[in-house]
Amino acid sequence: MLDVIGYGLGLAGNLLLFLLLLTVRRPGLPKRLLLIAVVTNLLWSVAHISVAKGLTGTSWLLFSEGAKSLIWLMFISSVLKRDSLRLRGLLAQPVTLFSISLPLIFLVLGGAGLLPFKWLLLIQTVIPLVMLILLETLYRQAGSERWHYKPLVLYLGATSLFDFVMFADATMVSSIDPMFWTARGYIYALLLPALVIAIRRIKHWGIEIFISRDVVLHSSLLLLAGGYLFVMAIAGYAIRYVGGDWSGVVQLVLLFLSLTLLLALFLSNTLRARIKVFITKHFFANQYDYREEWLKVSQSLSGSENNLQQVFDNGLSSLMAAINYPSGMLLKFSGENQQLVSCIEHPPLTAIEKEVLEQLKVFLQQKHWLIDIEELRYRPFVYEGLKVNHAILNQCRFQLVLPFYRDEELWGVALLYATSEQKIRLDWELRDYLNAVIAQVANYLFHYEAAKEVAENAQFAAFNRMSAFVLHDLKNVLAQIDLILCNAQQHKNNPEFIEDTFETLAHTKSRMEKMLRQLTEKKEALPSSTRPLNLGSLVTKVIQERCQGLLPKPKLVQCDELELVLDEEKFSNVLYHLVSNAQQATADNGSVELSISKSEMGALVEITDTGCGMSPEFIATRLFKPFDTTKGNAGMGIGAYDAKNYIEKIGGRIEVASQVGEGSRFSLFLPVTAANDA
Numbered sequence: 227m228l229d230v231i232g233y234g235l236g237l238a239g240n241l242l243l244f245l246l247l248l249t250v251r252r253p254g255l256p257k258r259l260l261l262i263a264v265v266t267n268l269l270w271s272v273a274h275i276s277v278a279k280g281l282t283g284t285s286w287l288l289f290s291e292g293a294k295s296l297i298w299l300m301f302i303s304s305v306l307k308r309d310s311l312r313l314r315g316l317l318a319q320p321v322t323l324f325s326i327s328l329p330l331i332f333l334v335l336g337g338a339g340l341l342p343f344k345w346l347l348l349i350q351t352v353i354p355l356v357m358l359i360l361l362e363t364l365y366r367q368a369g370s371e372r373w374h375y376k377p378l379v380l381y382l383g384a385t386s387l388f389d390f391v392m393f394a395d396a397t398m399v400s401s402i403d404p405m406f407w408t409a410r411g412y413i414y415a416l417l418l419p420a421l422v423i424a425i426r427r428i429k430h431w432g433i434e435i436f437i438s439r440d441v442v443l444h445s446s447l448l449l450l451a452g453g454y455l456f457v458m459a460i461a462g463y464a465i466r467y468v469g470g471d472w473s474g475v476v477q478l479v480l481l482f483l484s485l486t487l488l489l490a491l492f493l494s495n496t497l498r499a500r501i502k503v504f505i506t507k508h509f510f511a512n513q514y515d516y517r518e519e520w521l522k523v524s525q526s527l528s529g530s531e532n533n534l535q536q537v538f539d540n541g542l543s544s545l546m547a548a549i550n551y552p553s554g555m556l557l558k559f560s561g562e563n564q565q566l567v568s569c570i571e572h573p574p575l576t577a578i579e580k581e582v583l584e585q586l587k588v589f590l591q592q593k594h595w596l597i598d599i600e601e602l603r604y605r606p607f608v609y610e611g612l613k614v615n616h617a618i619l620n621q622c623r624f625q626l627v628l629p630f631y632r633d634e635e636l637w638g639v640a641l642l643y644a645t646s647e648q649k650i651r652l653d654w655e656l657r658d659y660l661n662a663v664i665a666q667v668a669n670y671l672f673h674y675e676a677a678k679e680v681a682e683n684a685q686f687a688a689f690n691r692m693s694a695f696v697l698h699d700l701k702n703v704l705a706q707i708d709l710i711l712c713n714a715q716q717h718k719n720n721p722e723f724i725e726d727t728f729e730t731l732a733h734t735k736s737r738m739e740k741m742l743r744q745l746t747e748k749k750e751a752l753p754s755s756t757r758p759l760n761l762g763s764l765v766t767k768v769i770q771e772r773c774q775g776l777l778p779k780p781k782l783v784q785c786d787e788l789e790l791v792l793d794e795e796k797f798s799n800v801l802y803h804l805v806s807n808a809q810q811a812t813a814d815n816g817s818v819e820l821s822i823s824k825s826e827m828g829a830l831v832e833i834t835d836t837g838c839g840m841s842p843e844f845i846a847t848r849l850f851k852p853f854d855t856t857k858g859n860a861g862m863g864i865g866a867y868d869a870k871n872y873i874e875k876i877g878g879r880i881e882v883a884s885q886v887g888e889g890s891r892f893s894l895f896l897p898v899t900a901a902n903d904a
Contacts, residue, residue: 231411240264243421248261304316329353375427384413385417552645555568564583572641585614601651756792762786782822783820819833840882880893
């Protein structure tokens with residue numbers, strides 16, 4: 227009784243739908259086939275009621291099943307062609323022949339009794355898979371009309387899926403489960419409103435299709451799903467055949483787990499990507515030879531540019547040449563500002579285009595997508611999350627928006643324009659190709675930008691370094707002048723003091739002129755001359771003329787007569803730095819002593835103090851580190867570094883021995899002849 231009610235509801239619903247279709251004035255073959263399909267559903271419902279009441283045999287039921295499948299598959303095939311077709315033209319289409327082949331076999335061979343009942347059930351198991359493949363193709367390529375076709379796909383997809391499950395189960399046991407049989411009528415009746423909604427929504431029957439990689443991919447996925455479920459059904463049948471009372475529970479658990487696993491696999495991007503790559507490699511020719519294209523772009527980016535503007539122009543032209551676009555522009559984002567860094571045959575942006583670009587910028591900062599303005603107009607659902615005023619998109623002249631990213635931050639965009647004949651459609655392969663080209667061009671641009679920044683930073687660093695050394699020497703000159711002023715009151719009437727003062731001032735003037743030339747010529751040090759010098763006399767001169775302003779006053783306690791070839795000014799500065807540091811680290815009642823003796827290298831100058839001393843860690847990590855000082859703003863932190871640098875340049879070395887609280891000793895090992903270029 228329940229099955230009669232279910233199919234009776236289906237009969238009443240299809241009758242009302244038939245009357246509704248008579249009021250719809252929409253010409254064309256799909257409309258006529260839809261009318262026939264609804265009539266076939268009416269007869270199908272009547273056949274099920276007749277069999278349930280025992281009025282007819284199963285042959286009439288099998289005929290209605292085959293006829294229903296045949297007409298609905300022909301209807302979907304007619305929808306998959308936008309051009310107006312006659313019935314003869316529809317039957318000549320490969321899609322139609324593929325779709326209706328199984329229902330025809332079912333009707334002809336089944337009606338003639340040439341196929342056993344089990345084979346008829348198997349054919350009915352495969353027919354819903356064919357329907358699902360066609361529906362998937364229809365829905366995927368409906369584009370902007372997808373919303374209109376969604377109820378139709380829902381109705382036919384749900385009913386086909388139920389038929390597949392029912393007939394797959396029936397194939398295993400050679401009989402249809404009464405539970406499925408009864409529920410089928412109610413399911414068809416309850417899904418009829420979706421078909422009514424589709425009829426009211428669809429204004430034009432027909433979707434132009436083409437055999438793309440996406441079509442093959444998703445059709446293959448559906449076939450794999452059908453094969454997988456078929457294997458699971460066989461496993462369930464084996465369990466039912468072998469098992470006892472527990473077999474039904476195990477079969478249900480196996481079915482649930484298999485469906486869950488199937489859902490997890492088909493939601494996996496990795497699996498879908500691998501299948502897509504497999505299909506592309508084995509069934510389609512690539513649009514681009516990536517090896518040749520990569521070499522071509524690399525060659526176009528290998529020129530020697532003199533400035534950053536040429537680099538931007540070359541990068542943009544290489545990107546345009548990769549897809550044969552005639553015009554474009556390259557914009558760099560600096561905060562909220564847009565900087566035009568390159569433009570080739572592209573008119574300036576209008577205010578509306580700038581507004582659209584600002585809206586796209588927000589989206590591109592979140593997702594690394596290439597944007598096709600044409601696609602955005604007609605298929606906005608592809609760019610999920612993109613909020614843009616579609617009313618002004620028609621006024622944009624550029625078509626492609628290609629983003630550049632630096633350290634995951636949006637650096638800028640390239641806007642490309644082409645005429646209608648030159649425009650290309652962004653499919654997945656072209657997107658991958660453009661992503662590779664953009665990455666190559668971006669590396670080229672960022673390399674030159676980084677090189678320019680490094681060069682500028684190096685210039686600033688060299689100038690700052692040179693300025694620091696000049697400032698350090700200037701402090702030494704100031705110390706000499708300060709020493710003259712301190713002694714002027716006491717010795718201003720002494721003719722010898724006045725003579726020494728003028729000599730010192732002349733030397734000071736010479737040093738300041740040298741420092742001024744360093745600043746003017748931006749060089750750390752000017753070439754200097756070396757000559758044979760008496761080491762004892764040179765050390766004594768430094769002590770008396772430059773180291774008397776601080777306590778304790780240094781003393782030369784040992785002096786062997788040695789003559790070395792040195793730069794007098796540079797070595798004097800080294801001695802002054804080291805002695806001055808020793809004085810500042812020693813209390814006024816302490817001592818700073820110097821000694822000169824022979825060594826295996828030539829000469830040894832030692833500076834010993836009784837000051838605060840230094841730890842081994844300080845000596846190893848900070849003593850000779852440039853611009854690191856313990857004197858606060860009073861020091862530059864380059865005295866010890868400069869001393870070590872000069873001594874090593876002339877082929878000598880410095881050794882330091884110190885203990886905290888007990889003092890330090892600096893040992894300068896000097897060669898007999900210093901290098902001329904030191």
